[in-house]
Amino acid sequence: MARAKNFFKKLGCIFISPEITNDGRSLTLFYKYFLGGIFIRFLFMPFFFQRDLLSTYQRAADTVFNGNIGSDFQQLITNIIHSVYFLLSKTIFPFINSYKDILLNQDTWVSWVEFVKSDNIFIILAIFKFLYFIFDIACIFVILRLFYDGDTRKKLKIFKYWMFNPIVIFVLYLFARHDTIGLFVTLLSFLLAKKKRKYWAVLVLAIAEAIRFFPIMVLPILIIYLAEKKKDYMIMGAIGLSGLIAIEAVSYIAFGKSVIFSLLNAEHFNYIISSKLELIVHDRIFIFLVVYTVLILSFIKLKNKSFDFLMSYCAMIYLLYVALSYFHPQYLLWSVPFVLYVAGKQKNMYYFQWVQFLFLAVVFIYWGDLITKFLFASFDHRFFIYLPGPIPLINRFYDPAKFVNIFRSIFTGITLWMVYLIYLFNRKTSRENELSDKTGL
Structure with missing residues (x-):
């Protein structure tokens, strides 16, 4: 019994952190946050569906069933990971083979309808999203090793903030995007x-x-x-x-x-340069690139390039991207771990992420039915197909584009304020470093 206890304690020190594992109260809180976060994830995992999840696994199915490894050459490694996972899943759960015709159907609308009305829709959604759950948990264990060595309280705080983070839960278990793989x-x-x-x-x-x-x-x-x-x-x-x-x-x-040139000419790269100042004729300034350049130069100028500054600058880069450029909801996930690092010292940063999410929920209307009413289509596809979407309802009273852009502008204001708070965090850190150097002298 003692050997088993020591074994699990050593395992906890490796995967969790010795600070938490060696403190009984902290370990209890860790399990409390962990189980609560897992419960919320499993609650959402089987019941919400966004079309991109099906598209991702359609490309994986094309690779597995037809041997077409280049079905998504722009995201080759991501497709290979999904293909291997899909192959393992259909081996463990043979009923997935019955989805072959749906997954290989090139008609976007027909395949979507056939998928959401299938008998095993809740099980298949849980299986497909479970891959993201694996990387989600892997991310937080890396974060525990990455942030605030020797400070149990801050480690637990960041762990709690990740496990109950609305952006993480939405992107991975409702919107179901695979960004967590690259983030890990x-x-x-x-x-x-x-x-x-x-x-x-x-x-x-x-x-x-x-x-x-x-x-x-x-x-x-x-x-x-x-x-x-x-x-x-x-x-x-x-x-x-x-x-x-x-x-x-x-x-x-x-x-x-060519992957590089196809990406440069794709709409996703255009998102980066979507915010611009028009000057004369063909002359224009891309706002995010200007701000990004200033950030890089300011990082170069820092005398003491500490880990604190590295994390906070990463947070500012990703926050400024979503503040100043057109973006998809999953892009916001990239800012989360770095913002949480700052939240370890400035608690209000976490709550600002909740405010970001609330305004982002209105901005979702940009993308129409696919990520509003159709998220719930797995419950009753007929009802949600014919249910009026948010755009027609808003249009009865006000211009939907203006309505959404009002909230988009407030979202940008909140995000820029978060960047300013991080700037203040950096100034405070810089002063502390200078004081420490003087004390050391």
Whole structure:
């Protein structure tokens, strides 16, 4: 019995953190938050459906049933992960094979209707989303190792904030997007950076970039944080771009298509430059790129590039992106772990995420029925198909576009205020560092 207890205690020290595992009261709170968060996740997992989840697994099914590994060449690694998971799932749960015709149906509307009215819809939704649950839990265990060593109270606070975070729960279990996979690899990269494994950290971030585009936004400040010599900038820059270069090479050789140029010409890249100032004729300024450049330069100027600053600058980058550019709801997930780091010292940052989410819920109307009334279609597809959507209802009283944009503007204001609070957090941290240096002298 004692051996088993010691074994689980050692396991807890590895996966949770020694600070929490070795303190009985903290461990009790950990289990309380963990079980509460799991309950909420399992509550939402089987019952809400967004069309992109089906599209993701349709590409995976095309790979598994037809051997078409390039069904999503722009997100090759993500598709491979889903394909392997789908293959394992249909082996464990043979009834999934009955969904073959639905998953291979190229008609978007017909496949959606057939899917939501299927007999096993709740089970299949839970199975499909369970992959994101695995990476969700993996993310929080990495975060526990990443943030606030030696401070049990702050670790527990951040753990609670993640387990009950409305953005995390919505993106993964209602909207059901796969960003948590790339986010997990990104967090691993920062864990390596914290341990000063500089080349490994940048290499892992390069893998994250190959999975999802967003990690490249924080590549410059990670390199600046880790670089000790001038040659480090060149070496880590090359390593940091190696993931994209590798995917580009594989895609071009295997499928005859360019990932990089297809992404640059896709609407998703245009989101980054969607906010702009029109000058004369063809002359325009892309607002996010201007602000992003200023952030990078300000990080370079910092005398003491501490881990606090690295985390807070990542938070500002992702917050400014959603504040100043067109975005999809899942993009906000990338800001969450970094904002929570600041929330460990400034509790109000977590509550501002709730306010963000409340205004974001109105902004959802942008995307129409697919992420409003159709989220509930698995309960009764006929009822929710013919139920009037929010846009016609709003249109009876006011212009829907203006209505949504009012809330979008407030959302941007709240997000910019969060950036300002992080700026104040940085100033306070800078003063503390200066005071510490003087005391040390």
